[in-house]
Amino acid sequence: MSIRFDHTTFTAKEVEALTGRSVAQQKNDRRAGYAEGSEGGWVRANPYALARSLVMQVLADRGVPPATAHPIAKSASTLIILRAFSLPGAVSDPEDLARGEEPLKASRDARTLRYLIVSGKDQPRFHHIADVRGFFEDQPIEDEIAAAVIVLDLWRLADQLLRRAGKPLTQVVAVED
Numbered sequence: 001m002s003i004r005f006d007h008t009t010f011t012a013k014e015v016e017a018l019t020g021r022s023v024a025q026q027k028n029d030r031r032a033g034y035a036e037g038s039e040g041g042w043v044r045a046n047p048y049a050l051a052r053s054l055v056m057q058v059l060a061d062r063g064v065p066p067a068t069a070h071p072i073a074k075s076a077s078t079l080i081i082l083r084a085f086s087l088p089g090a091v092s093d094p095e096d097l098a099r100g101e102e103p104l105k106a107s108r109d110a111r112t113l114r115y116l117i118v119s120g121k122d123q124p125r126f127h128h129i130a131d132v133r134g135f136f137e138d139q140p141i142e143d144e145i146a147a148a149v150i151v152l153d154l155w156r157l158a159d160q161l162l163r164r165a166g167k168p169l170t171q172v173v174a175v176e177d
Contacts, residue, residue, distance in 0.1 A: 002177055005091075005103040005170045009044035018050060018164045021057040029056065034070040047084065047161075047169040051077040054161055055152065064150070068124075075126045076116045076152055082106050083158035084169055092168035103170045118150040 012023045021029075029035035030043070035052065037043035045053065055073035056066065064072075084090050085103045117127040117135060129135045132151060162169065 002175045003097050003101065004173050004175050005098075006173050007046045007170045008165070008168060009046055010050055010165075012043060012045075015045050015050060015053050018161070019054040019057045020061070021053045025060075026053065029053075029066065029070075032066065034066055034073075047081050048077050050165070051080040051084075051157070051161060054157060055080070058152070058157070059150070071124060072116070072118050072126075072150065072152070075118075075128075076154055076157070078104075079110070079113055079116070079128060079154045080158045080161065081169070082110060083155050084162045086111070087158065087162050090162050090169045091172065092170070093172035095172075095174075097174055098172045114153065114155045116152045116154055118152075119148075 010018065012026050015021060015026060016023050026035060026043075030037045034056070036049060052073040055076050056069045059069040059072060060066070082104050091098070091103060112130040113128040115129050115132050115135075117129060117132070119125050119127065127135060
């Protein structure tokens with residue numbers, strides 16, 4: 001017998017309650033190609049889409065337009081979910097079917113990446129890092145990277161996402177071979 005991880009899905013109304021991203025804005029995001037889903041149909045968001053919506057809204061709340069926020073949200077979402085899946089209550093496995101198997105495979109180094117720093121003027125550059133101070137101390141003073149950046153704490157966003165969801169983000173299911 002093998003297992004699979006079935007991700008919890010969320011309605012547009014639930015996404016709004018969890019992220020603050022209105023149903024209307026989610027629809028606009030889909031039309032603009034910033035979110036997955038079909039036009040005119042019911043859409044359910046998986047944890048990755050939920051994380052993208054959360055980042056889009058966090059940035060929108062700070063005046064970052066969707067066209068700028070979208071690539072940042074895409075870059076951040078997998079590491080947010082990687083962290084969220086490691087938190088207590090994120091994975092429902094009452095029968096211990098997974099026996100320690102993770103829902104998202106990643107290197108040990110990836111699990112230490114807490115921050116996403118976005119820099120660059122014309123073209124965004126994404127820096128997934130474990131230590132903000134070290135990042136800035138390692139940059140040459142004349143390099144524009146450290147002059148103006150967006151910093152996201154991916155671990156805090158993961159904690160927020162799981163706490164707001166109030167239920168596991170994925171369930172372990174037995175599959176007959």
